[in-house]
């Protein structure tokens with residue numbers, strides 16, 4: 521195999537998977553999704569090794585490459601969920617990272633990420649995430665485990681996982697009230713300000729700050 525072809529092959533498998541979702545299967549459709557001056561050469565190489573099947577103008581995944589493509593798509597879409605749900609990032613800032621992540625995540629990390637996110641059935645674009653061994657065939661939609669404090673319900677309990685304050689001063693002020701990663705809290709009021717109870721003490725928070733505190737919530 522040409523040394524540069526491995527990454528391109530993954531990209532081709534991924535493109536063939538998404539093309540199938542969109543009911544597309546021609547060589548031109550593939551060329552529209554994968555940029556490479558060597559596309560024909562790589563596809564021929566893959567066909568020779570049984571990774572793709574060609575039939576006239578059509579190119580499709582084979583039995584053996586379908587599984588590999590599913591894994592790449594799974595990692596990509598889980599990474600998308602991670603960036604958008606957990607870090608609250610806008611799409612333009614994470615699309616490139618999701619593409620990098622899909623090549624870095626190994627199977628164990630992928631399963632941890634999937635479990636952490638509650639085995640999400642779809643990506644932020646609404647496309648299905650192929651299930652892994654951790655999903656156990658049960659694709660129940662589960663709400664994310666970690667959410668901004670702002671989205672907690674009254675009476676809900678949880679533990680602070682991380683805080684993303686805009687200023688250091690704000691962080692130390694929060695710390696002086698016991699609002700630090702690891703602290704357990706209960707949300708007791710949402711309006712006019714957020715009130716959380718930490719260690720028998722009520723702490724009032726502005727909405728801006730409630731957005732910056734991420735809590736792993738208990739689900740009853």
Ligand SMILES: [Zn+2]
Nearest residue numbers: 600643644645
């Ligand atoms: Zn997506």
Ligand SMILES: [Zn+2]
Nearest residue numbers: 634639654655
């Ligand atoms: Zn899973």
